[in-house]
Structures are given as C-alpha cells and as structure tokens.
Amino acid sequence: MSAPRLVLASHNQGKLVELRDLLRGQVPGLDVDTQVVDAGAVGGPDVLEDGVTFAENALKKAHAVAEATGLAAIADDSGLSVEVLGGAPGIFSARWAGRHGDDRANLELLLAQLGDVKDEHRQAAFVCAAALVVPGEGASESVELGMMRGTLLREPRGDGGFGYDPILQPEGLSVSVAELTREEKNAISHRGRAFRALLPAVVEALRV
Template identity: 85%
Template structure:
C-alpha cells in the first residue's frame, strides 16, 4: 500500500474484490483466506461485501448450486465492474436423492426458518436407520471477472457426515446442529468457528477457488 503521511491514499482504499453476500461471517472467512496472498491487497478495505458497493439483490432461480452462485457473481460483477465471488450451499441427504439441496433454506416452505427446516427434515428421516443417514454440506463458489483476466470459474466443496436424530450444540446455523462430520464425535454446531472453517464445505470451495482469485487481482 501507498501511504500519505499516516493515512492510506484514497486509491489504495478502493474495493478490488466483492463477495456477493451480506453475511459478515462469510466475508471474514474470505478475508482470512486472502490475507497475505496478493501483494498490495489490503483485505480489510479492498475485499468487501455487496452492500458496501450497492450490489443488487439477485433471484436465485438456478437448479444447481453452481448455477445460483454464477447468477449472483455475474450480477454483482456487472453492476460494480469488479471481480465478484458468490457462493450457494445447502445440505444433500443421500436417502432423499440429494434433497433438500438448493431448497435447503426454504425446505419447510418459508425462507430462512432454520428451526422449521431442521424439524421437518428430522421428521422425514425419523424411520431411517443410523447406517443410512449419510449426508453432506455442499457449496459451489463462483468467480466472475469483468476484466476477463481469468475465465468464469466454479469450484465445489463438500463436508461429508451423518445426520443425528436430535440437534446438538448451540453454534453455527441452519442444519449445523444435526450434521456430524465424518471422523468426529460432535456436530458442526459444537465446533469452534476456526475448527469449522478448516473443514467446511465453503472453506474448501473458497480454497479451491483461490488460484483464480489471485490471478484476477494481479
């Protein structure tokens, strides 16, 4: 960065990368991933969320996680002229053929009602034996660069596990209290933020996308 006295020059504070979300947890995760990866990039001022640059609200009418992620990234990149990242994620249950999938956030009929979604899913699976309760959190992360330094890129991350019969833990959100990651004895809601980020579907997708992000910012 360039400094004018003790204050950064205005040009140095201009956003260079937009994450198409208003979720500050996702933004913090992306900033942590990028910290120190791109010379001259101040992640705390130049990696921003959609609200900071007036990004549009986007109707997520794709039929896959990847389609929805690309819809959001394309819209924000077009509106801001900046490289944009977006993700879409949900829970895929084996015995339900991958559902709730893209409908995870509105499985019970109302968008964002975590408790109702979780309770409905548990009721639907109440007769499913433990050995058949495999599921995974899935995330598709997309990068769209209006400057065409890199092509549109989508990467996917998964967190495999099994579904519990009752919620466990107070952390996280959504279906976190009922997914126990493979190899662990706790639910996602019982992990610290650092533990969850290290193995999460979103963390894995963002890390896979990192080379394309770095190329778009050079």
C-alpha cells in the same frame, strides 16, 4: 478506508467472515477487512437463485454483482444433500420450510422428516459451488466444488455456525459442525474446500 476490490455476492455475514479468513495474507497489499466486502456494502443487487444446480446459482450471482459493481465478484451456492431424500434439500436448503433463511424452521422440518430413519441410513453431505467472475478487459469466470460428508444427528448440538451446522456430524469426528471452532470448520468445510480450490484464480484476479 481502502476501496473495495472483491465483492462477495451475499449479505450473509458468516460467509463474509469465512472468505476474509481464507484470503487473509494470501494477496500482498490486500486489506481483507476493508477491501473484501459483501454485496450490501457496494449496492450489489439481490439475485433470484433459479438455477437447477449449485454451480448455476453461484455463477448467476457472481455475474450479476460483477456487472453491477464493476468489481471482481465471488459467489457461492451451497446446501445439504441427504442420501435418503435423494439429494434433497439440495438447492432448496435455505427455504426448505417455505421461507428463505429461516434456519430453525428448516432444521426442525428436516429432523421431523427423518425421525424414523435409522442411524445407519442418515448419511448426508454439505455441498458448495464457489464461482469467481472478473469483469472488464480480460473477463473470466471460474467455478469450483467442495463437499463435507457426515451423518445427521437426531437433535441440534452446538452454538456455532449457521444453517444445518448443528445437525451434521462430519466423518471421523464426534461433534457437530456447530461445535467446531471457526478455524476447525474452515479447514474441512464444503465452503472452505470450494473457496480454497478457487483461491488461485482469486489471487490472480487481485494481484496488484
């Protein structure tokens, strides 16, 4: 097994799959399936996300994992921004219902809160900040933002994705994010856009 070269500062397997898909074939000699790993594979620390912006949280996670492992680290912080809620849940998206990572509870609470909001006022967007931190000699950091705008549905649709994917219908489409294929989602998603914007810095950091 090849030694890891890039660490995703997350234990979310869905995000790891997306990152590997985006990097596949981009860096000569990089085996994304063995050399791009999550924090758990290399003993990366759990990081308290106490920043007040997506970018602050992403940078904090990337710095902590890069320092702990000595490897280039990439992190993202993302969430759902709902216009009628003034941008909430925002950075609290993953724990909107009170317990971190309870996707079903978060989704059900948000739908209940928006139950009386008319269809024409249900605009929302997924927002992502992606950060890369390269430790050691020539240390550097980079941050990029990505967004996917859409409208919130009144009930979940689709079995793909995770988080709030089943209730966001992207602009110009008639399906939810959870009804898209993995390739379709990566092409338009907030995370895909942020990671693609960060890709030149990642490729440069991993260039042999």
